[in-house]
Amino acid sequence: MESVGGKGIFPGIVIGKPYIDRKKSIDVENYKIPEDKIEEEIERLKGAIESAKLEIKQLKDNLRGKINKEDLQILTVHLMMLDDPQFTTDIKKGIKREMVNAESIVKKVSNRYIEMFEKIADPIYKQRALDIKDISERIINNLVFLSDTYKELDGRILVVKELFPSELLKIYYSGVKLSGIIMEYMGETSHIAILAKSLELPTLMGGHNLFEIEWGDLIILDTSTVDSKVITNPDASTLEKYLILKDKFESKKKEVERNVGLPTVTVDGVRINLSINIGGRLDITEIERKNPDGIGLLRTELIYMDTNEFPSEDKQFKIYDNIGKEFGEDRPIIIRTLDIGADKKLPYYEMTPEENPSLGCRGIRFTLKNKNIFKDQIKAILRAAYGKNIKMMYPMVTTLKEVFEARGILEECKRELREKGIKHKKDLEVGVMIEVPSAVILADVFAQYVDFFSVGTNDLTQYILATDRFSQSAEELYDCLDPAVLRGLNLVAKAGREYNKKVSICGEMAGDEISVLALLSLGITELSMTPPSIPKIRALIRKINLKELQELKDRVLKSFSSDEVRQILLEYMNKIQGEQN
Missing domain, CATH: 3.20.20.60 (Phosphoenolpyruvate-binding domains)
Structure with a gap:
């Protein structure tokens, strides 16, 4: 049995199976493009960017009325970034200069922006680094024709280094119900934290060395108190204790719901x-x-x-x-x-x-x-x-x-x-x-x-x-x-x-x-x-x-x-x- 602390973002007690997402970025091949195919490659890039914009617009439309409008604002930010001429021009210039495939240049240019933003002390720019990661992965996804399958996540507690806001929204829209999220990334006021609260999803951020842990088949995610933690491979007495705590927590939630129509006195x-x-x-x-x-x-x-x-x-x-x-x-x-x-x-x-x-x-x-x-x-x-x-x-x-x-x-x-x-x-x-x-x-x-x-x-x-x-x-x-x-x-x-x-x-x-x-x-x-x-x-x-x-x-x-x-x-x-x- 092992316990890892972190910062609880939305309160809850979840007992269930983990889904360990060790691979967080797409492997991208790097190969040469003949000079007479450069314009064709740039058109391929344009198509991938337009597809990314269309996906975001559709996702935004599909979630309208289901998610608070201000929580969907991150998608508007991503659309603005995809329209940023500096970002797209840098990618096009890279394709022409290096004569290599679009996805490898998208990766290279986005990494340069990410590195630049992460060096700036202002955390607003660190959030921008995450947004760049998010949109670049989306563009690359369209270039290499990868499809997202989320069925394996249904009912599981997702363990991940970091999770992009648009990714969580796609999981939600696909009908898959996550039980909880545990991530190494720490950003209590980040877009992903705001979304987790909006979706009322028990979430722990800032867990250290998550991928060095033996997770086993059963874990306990407890974000119900200030002292939030995840417990792996719980023994019988710990499991019994948390089953009782979970019942109490759920009873309290029901009591809260019963108070909705009562005066606040x-x-x-x-x-x-x-x-x-x-x-x-x-x-x-x-x-x-x-x-x-x-x-x-x-x-x-x-x-x-x-x-x-x-x-x-x-x-x-x-x-x-x-x-x-x-x-x-x-x-x-x-x-x-x-x-x-x-x-x-x-x-x-x-x-x-x-x-x-x-x-x-x-x-x-x-x-x-x-x-x-x-x-x-x-x-x-x-x-x-x-x-x-x-x-x-x-x-x-x-x-x-x-x-x-x-x-x-x-x-x-x-x-x-x-x-x-x-x-x-x-x-x-x-x-x-x-x-x-x-x-x-x-x-x-x-x-x-x-x-x-x-x-x-x-x-x-x-x-x-x-x-x-x-x-x-x-x-x-x-x-x-x-x-x-x-x-x-x-x-x-x-x-x-x-x-x-x-x-x-x-x-x-x-x-x-x-x-x-x-x-x-x-x-x-x-x-x-x-x-x-x-x-x-x-x-x-x-x-x-x-x-x-x-x-x-x-x-x-x-x-x-x-x-x-x-x-x-x-x-x-x-x-x-x-x-x-």
Whole structure:
């Protein structure tokens, strides 16, 4: 029996047979092409690229409505990369220069790009290296006419060095049901991790030396706790123990599902609002199954990414208006204005290259520099908000000057709509995202000039701790339960109470059970998360005595480390779980 640790991405306990995928890349022959056949070879390459694009488009169409739209955005990124003239030109030049077959040059050029991206410290580029691997394997697949067969994976736990997002989507679409995934690759915020969560697939990442292990016929994958692991060749007592744990885990899942239609109220009668984060489209049937109180974050950049040009005011109005009508005109919907820059790019707009894009022209900095784009969006939101509970917020706000400048543009938009006699919401509520330390420190000042706060804890954590959230080398430093982050959140919550402004959390903290305990202890009662997280958070809240939990606030804020915070909250979690059993 052997145990290997790793990072759990989606919780579960799976007992089953492993499928060991030792071979992760296609062997490619290298052979000479006669000079008079070079153009023919380039045409063969073009055909393979077009086939790859067609496959991705078909996959995207087939999965529409089955997978969250934002989770399918990776396929749009891959289509953009296949259209990148630099990448395709490099391959064509290589074929002409070396007079060898297309697949060998695709491999060579892609390896060069991969090596270049992997040398860059910014983890955004490391993710790009994986995307290059993904699309190049797809092109080569088409050149050598390999077919994917996934039947052997059905019901198995896939053990693999790394798995491409498009590959997981193809497995899902083929009807094959994986029981779980174990991989050496570590990227908690990578595309593949996001997809695994979306598909609710128990997944362990960062397992070391997986291919040096004797796997045997039976393994246990346990991602149900912080201490995630895989156990190979379990002995009888370990197997018996995990069969009991699996039953308990499944019972808890059923209990969570039973809570869906119940109000989100604590044991001592305090209502907690649970909203959802979405992209530019609604799967209303799926969302209604989660019974959210509102949309706490509507990310509009996905609307911009899914088009060939900046969407017009009218086009945006129709999208926002339809979402408002579908979701219900009474429930609140908070629309975030365009947030591009850093890792978010548009296929039709070339951002100015920056050494550190995370600290560059992004969020409101971009829209204030591009006033016409900003005005089109603001007018669309003003029009869609008429007669509905729609609000608007600005991302990446750093200074009060930005708030005042945006307010001036908002008033300009209202005046122009009024002069044209176009119906719009005159008293639109406007808030800001709290994502940077300056906004935290000045929260009491911001609160006097905006209607609400929405805290983006993903970015806020990385900026407070000066740690890139995509970094693998400094991964242990990125922790939203670090006392510095919690003290920052407490400042924001305090400012909200002082000026009677709502404070909501819309980062990953809102969907994590232990983190929710920390947030509630600070008096934050508005949470917005991905739709799949709502049932488990609702079930947790219905077990909490809020007054009792808030007695932990001082201990949490005076802690020296995130480990200490986590221990305090785990003790409380175990206490309330024990009381329910």
